[in-house]
Amino acid sequence: xxxxxxxxxxxxxxxxxxxxxxxxxxxxxxxxxxxxxxxxxxxxxxxxxxxxxxxxxxxxxxxxxxxxxxxxxxxxxxxxxxxxxxxxxxxxxxxxxxxxxxxxxxxxxxxxxxxxxxxxxxxxxxxxxxxxxxxxxxxxxxxxxxxxxxxxxxxxxxxxxxxxxxxxxxxxxxxxxxxxxxxxxxxxxxxxxxxxxxxxxxxxxxxxxxxxxxxxxxxxxxxxxxxxxxxxxxxxxxxxxxxxxxxxxxxxxxxxxxxxxxxxxxxxxxxxxxxxxxxxxxxxxx
Amino acid sequence: xxxxxxxxxxxxxxxxxxxxxxxxxxxxxxxxxxxxxxxxxxxxxxxxxxxxxxxxxxxxxxxxxxxxxxxxxxxxxxxxxxxxxxxxxxxxxxxxxxxxxxxxxxxxxxxxxxxxxxxxxxxxxxxxxxxxxxxxxxxxxxxxxxxxxxxxxxxxxxxxxxxxxxxxxxxxxxxxxxxxxx
Amino acid sequence: xxxxxxxxxxxxxxxxxxxxxxxxxxxxxxxxxxxxxxxxxxxxxxxxxxxxxxxxxxxxxxxxxxxxxxxxxxxxxxxxxxxxxxxxxxxxxxxxxxxxxxxxxxxxxxxxxxxxxxxxxxxxxxxxxxxxxxxxxxxxxxxxxxxxxxxxxxxxxxxxxxxxxxxxxxxxxxxxxxxxxxxxxxxxxxxxxxxxxxxxxxxxxxxxxxxxxxxxxxxxxxxxxxxxxxxxxxxxxxxxxxxxxxxxxxxxxxxxxxxxxxxxxxxxxxxxxxxxxxxxxxxxxxxxxxxxxx
Numbered sequence: 028x029x030x031x032x033x034x035x036x037x038x039x040x041x042x043x044x045x046x047x048x049x050x051x052x053x054x055x056x057x058x059x060x061x062x063x064x065x066x067x068x069x070x071x072x073x074x075x076x077x078x079x080x081x082x083x084x085x086x087x088x089x090x091x092x093x094x095x096x097x098x099x100x101x102x103x104x105x106x107x108x109x110x111x112x113x114x115x116x117x118x119x120x121x122x123x124x125x126x127x128x129x130x131x132x133x134x135x136x137x138x139x140x141x142x143x144x145x146x147x148x149x150x151x152x153x154x155x156x157x158x159x160x161x162x163x164x165x166x167x168x169x170x171x172x173x174x175x176x177x178x179x180x181x182x183x184x185x186x187x188x189x190x191x192x193x194x195x196x197x198x199x200x201x202x203x204x205x206x207x208x209x210x211x212x213x214x215x216x217x218x219x220x221x222x223x224x225x226x227x228x229x230x231x232x233x234x235x236x237x238x239x240x241x242x243x244x245x246x247x248x249x250x251x252x253x254x255x256x257x258x259x260x261x262x263x264x265x266x267x268x269x270x271x272x273x274x275x276x277x278x279x280x281x282x283x284x285x286x287x288x289x290x291x292x293x294x295x296x297x298x299x300x301x302x303x304x305x306x307x308x309x310x311x312x313x
Numbered sequence: 314x315x316x317x318x319x320x321x322x323x324x325x326x327x328x329x330x331x332x333x334x335x336x337x338x339x340x341x342x343x344x345x346x347x348x349x350x351x352x353x354x355x356x357x358x359x360x361x362x363x364x365x366x367x368x369x370x371x372x373x374x375x376x377x378x379x380x381x382x383x384x385x386x387x388x389x390x391x392x393x394x395x396x397x398x399x400x401x402x403x404x405x406x407x408x409x410x411x412x413x414x415x416x417x418x419x420x421x422x423x424x425x426x427x428x429x430x431x432x433x434x435x436x437x438x439x440x441x442x443x444x445x446x447x448x449x450x451x452x453x454x455x456x457x458x459x460x461x462x463x464x465x466x467x468x469x470x471x472x473x474x475x476x477x478x479x480x481x482x483x484x485x486x487x488x489x490x491x492x493x494x495x
Numbered sequence: 496x497x498x499x500x501x502x503x504x505x506x507x508x509x510x511x512x513x514x515x516x517x518x519x520x521x522x523x524x525x526x527x528x529x530x531x532x533x534x535x536x537x538x539x540x541x542x543x544x545x546x547x548x549x550x551x552x553x554x555x556x557x558x559x560x561x562x563x564x565x566x567x568x569x570x571x572x573x574x575x576x577x578x579x580x581x582x583x584x585x586x587x588x589x590x591x592x593x594x595x596x597x598x599x600x601x602x603x604x605x606x607x608x609x610x611x612x613x614x615x616x617x618x619x620x621x622x623x624x625x626x627x628x629x630x631x632x633x634x635x636x637x638x639x640x641x642x643x644x645x646x647x648x649x650x651x652x653x654x655x656x657x658x659x660x661x662x663x664x665x666x667x668x669x670x671x672x673x674x675x676x677x678x679x680x681x682x683x684x685x686x687x688x689x690x691x692x693x694x695x696x697x698x699x700x701x702x703x704x705x706x707x708x709x710x711x712x713x714x715x716x717x718x719x720x721x722x723x724x725x726x727x728x729x730x731x732x733x734x735x736x737x738x739x740x741x742x743x744x745x746x747x748x749x750x751x752x753x754x755x756x757x758x759x760x761x762x763x764x765x766x767x768x769x770x771x772x773x774x775x776x777x778x779x780x781x782x783x784x785x786x787x788x789x
Contacts, residue, residue: 037473040480041458048455075484080452082430089344093358097336097365104369105329197645198682199662203701206774231666233682233704236727236778265708265780269729299729299780 034062036069040076047080186215193221198231205237212244219245223254226271232264239270248278256290265299272300276307317381324372335381336365342454343389349449350393351438360396364389383460386450390464436486444479451476534564534616536639542661543619545638547646550625552632553670554648558640558658564621565637568612570630653688662701671710679703680773685710689782693789697722699773706778713785714777721772726764730781733764737786741766 039059046053054060063070189211192204205225208218225238245251258271275287288308296304317338323331340361347357367388375384437445443465450461462472536543539562547554552571559565612632613624625632631651638644643661648654651670656663656677663681665672672683674692680701683690690705693715697703699722705712716722716737726733726741735741741764777784 037477040477041473044451044476045457048457072481072484075487076480078429079433079480079483082433084430084453086341086345087348087354088341089354089358089361093340093344093361094336096358096362097340098333100362100366101329101332101336101369197643197662198664198704199680199701202680202682202704206702231664231682232684232706233776233778236706237702237704237776266706266727266778269780303729 034058036066036072039063039069039073043073043076044080047077186211186217189215189218190221193225198229198234201225201229201231201234202237205234205241209241209244212241213246219251223251223258226267227254227258227261232266235262235264235267236270239267239274243274247280248274249280249283252280252283252286256287259291259294259296263297265297268297268300269303272296272304272307276304318377321372321375321381322377324369325375329369332365332369335368335385339382339385340365343385346386346389346449346454347393349434349437349453350446351442352393352396356396360389360392364392367392379460379463382454383456383464386454386456386460387464390446390450432487432490433483435490436483439486440479440482444475444482447472447475448479448483529567529569532566532568532614534566534614534621536562536564536616536619536621538619539563539639541619543621543639543642545636545642545644545646546620546622547634547636547644547648548622548624549632549634549647549651550649551630551651552625552634552648553651553653553655554646555633555635555655556644556646556657556659557635557637558642558660558676559637560640561637562639564616564639566614566623567635569633571633572630660695660698681705689713694720696720697773697775702774702776704774704776704778707782708779709781710779711782711785712777712779713787714775715787715789716768717789719769721769722767722775723771723773724766724768724775724777724786726777726784726786728777728779728782728784731779731783733784733786735766735786736788737766737768738788739766739768 039055039062042055042059046055055063063073186208189204189208192207193201195201195204205222208215208222211218212222219242222238222242226235226242229235229238242251242255248255252275255271255275259268259275262268262271272287276284278284291304317335320331320334343361343364344357347360348354352360364385368385371388375381437448440448447461447465450456450464451458456464458469458472458476462469465472467475543564545556545564547556611626612634613622613626615622621638623634623636625634638659640658641660644656644659644663644665646654646656646663646665648667648670650668653671653673654665654667656665656672656674658676659674660678663674663677663679663683665674665681666684667688668686669688670685671688672685672690672692674681674683676695677692678696679694679698680703681692682704683692684705685707687709688707689711690707691711691713692705694717697716697720705714711731718738724737724741733741743764
């Protein structure tokens with residue numbers, strides 16, 4: 028037949044590969060056999076293909092860490108799903124965590140970097156909204172709206188996680204939460220409020236100092252000035268007092284400066300903080 | 314394979330724990346896919362993790378038309394491509410010349426099979442990325458031509474030619490490495 | 496300054512006695528000063544958590560290969576809290592100076608080794624507590640190496656922790672904190688005592704942080720540690736043997752802001768070891784900071 032003459036090596040290879048993969052015992056079609064018989068180079072090439080496809084392929088094992096990370100991710104995804112259902116049912120504005128929920132989320136952060144959550148949050152949200160994905164899909168207007176809605180959702184989800192981390196009994200996890208929430212400090216009042224609460228009530232000086240460092244990045248300090256002055260009235264640790272003073276007096280905001288100095292007359296500062304206050308006053312006169 | 318489709322449908326309906334079954338079944342071969350594609354062990358693990366995270370995220374986009382396996386490798390391939398784009402400045406591709414064969418323990422062992430396999434692996438690393446990718450998916454991940462051609466966006470006949478070209482190039486590298494080709 | 500959780504401690508103890516969990520009570524009048532306990536974990540295949548709260552005494556915690564928690568507790572009859580007085584009781588005065596001295600003629604002190612130590616295990620969480628009013632106790636606890644710890648001591652010679660790869664949180668009002676073969680993350684805090692930590696590797700899973708008012712902070716790191724080390728102190732020296740230069744933020748650093756400028760005061764130092772990595776924060780008001788390369 029005329030078809031015999033157009034048998035090509037790639038067809039024979041494709042057949043061979045299929046045979047090997049499917050373990051089919053059918054003999055090779057005659058035209059292919061005939062083509063091979065007259066072509067020594069093809070036979071050699073096919074022999075190589077057979078060797079390559081049938082030689083033993085050793086598989087390397089990944090570390091146990093991979094499984095741990097996967098199950099933590101899965102666990103967290105289940106938590107997020109439960110929380111989503113919970114929130115939808117209750118339609119509650121306040122985020123309330125049931126016991127074990129923050130634990131599940133925070134445990135996920137212990138060995139893995141924080142970015143994983145962001146990754147999950149974004150991906151999880153995408154899976155929720157975007158039905159078909161394709162490499163070359165161009166987002167329609169409708170999809171853009173969906174993505175925008177998703178971004179808001181992810182932001183609130185991220186805030187929710189940050190807040191839960193900041194409430195974790197482990198100081199390490201709270202430090203992680205502060206680092207995690209740093210990028211949201213100027214956008215999310217809820218994060219600011221939680222950090223202020225941490226500053227006022229946390230047991231760990233390290234955590235308070237980290238919270239202060241994060242709060243110091245807020246562009247406009249005026250709305251939280253009162254809360255910071257309150258901290259000066261209750262906080263006894265000189266390191267924390269000094270950092271709060273620096274924030275208030277060196278913010279560049281004249282109103283905050285005046286408000287602080289006026290109120291400080293009634294505040295009993297530590298010797299160390301008083302010293303710094305003296306220095307700061309001198310700086311302000313420069 | 315149909316049971317994997319059923320598992321995916323259960324995951325789509327909210328039984329996320331079913332993903333564990335798919336993970337246990339595929340994570341080792343997926344890890345080896347990333348390794349063979351030239352990624353370091355640590356990065357390969359990250360890529361496996363990311364692939365499964367995406368599987369979870371994109372679960373609703375899976376349709377029963379194709380096998381789960383081919384869908385998963387499609388995501389894996391894109392994940393790796395994203396990684397290369399992100400790390401454009403630092404090459405992730407391990408060239409066989411940079412990865413000396415002498416360092417490969419299997420070569421030091423006098424087991425012919427292992428030696429041959431090491432040479433295949435070394436020769437594979439010398440192929441251009443596109444050809445290597447197709448060959449790895451076909452040989453090691455055992456996807457069929459139709460599945461891979463859909464994944465890489467070409468028709469089956471073009472893919473047949475590509476595989477042949479890849480194998481031919483692999484053979485010449487293999488011969489040089491084994492000292493056969495003078 | 497530090498919020499020692501004594502009130503919480505007593506509440507916890509009350510809760511424990513009601514809890515549906517294993518309780519080991521060592522409050523009997525012991526014949527010998529030293530006692531040993533072995534606590535089995537609910538699930539030895541999973542990492543455990545050890546919580547120690549002690550009012551007075553010394554604490555030693557060692558990671559080991561085993562899967563149980565081994566505790567040796569000993570009453571410290573020769574413990575002299577007085578030697579720490581100068582550190583924390585400068586303004587301390589006796590209020591009963593007008594009381595008449597009672598005669599001790601013909602009386603000899605009775606050696607008494609009673610102490611109260613509560614040990615509880617529940618869901619891989621082991622709590623060891625010695626409340627206020629109990630005799631000072633020295634405990635040595637062996638835990639699986641990957642255990643996480645939360646250790647609080649109000650007054651004592653030291654807390655010694657070694658060979659632990661889990662999270663470590665440790666606070667001592669009076670008494671040094673010594674750590675060897677620590678992986679971190681670790682958060683340690685004292686008032687006037689020193690913090691001396693030798694890292695094995697440095698975990699990048701969460702920040703590590705050290706804070707003390709007037710104690711020294713002495714940290715040893717492996718040469719290949721990747722970390723961003725931040726040091727804040729106001730008095731006292733910073734001495735570094737690390738290969739990387741510290742960048743000093745000026746005493747007064749003015750930054751333009753939207754509505755004015757921001758000025759920072761204080762000695763702020765930062766070094767990015769091996770390109771930088773997870774943050775290690777070191778804060779002291781008047782203590783020295785020593786940074787060493789192992």
